Amino acid sequence: MENSITQQAEHLAALLTDRLGIRSGRGFEEKLAKAGRSLPRWARRDGQVVVSAITMESHPKLAQQMRKPAARRAARNLTKYLEGIDPVKRRMGRFLDFLALVSVIAIVIFAAVITILVWRGIL
Secondary structure (H helix, E strand, C coil): CCCCHHHHHHHHHHHHHHHHCCCCCCCHHHHHHHHHHHCCHHHHHHHHHHHHHHHHHCCHHHHHHCCHHHHHHHHHHHHHHHHCCCHHHHHHHHHHHHHHHHHHHHHHHHHHHHHHHHHHCCC
């Protein structure tokens, strides 16, 4: 038996916590909103499909009108994307970006100091 969209959303919320480090927010909808630009546009769109499916699934008459294959496909795509993210690698990339920024700033300051010293005739 296949999982309901709500169960898949709970799994997706856990993946958002584990893979992207989104701790705040209680449900999938809040965590998806917090993820924001951390996710590609297609993933945010698929997340919105899942959120709308959750709200429709909780209502008996709307559940009959829900497009289940589209919601399942969106949840599957989002699950596949989130499972492919390596949190350690992502954290290391952010750290290396920070180091690169600091080194560029240090080089610019060093070059400015040398330029000022040469301009004033001290060097």
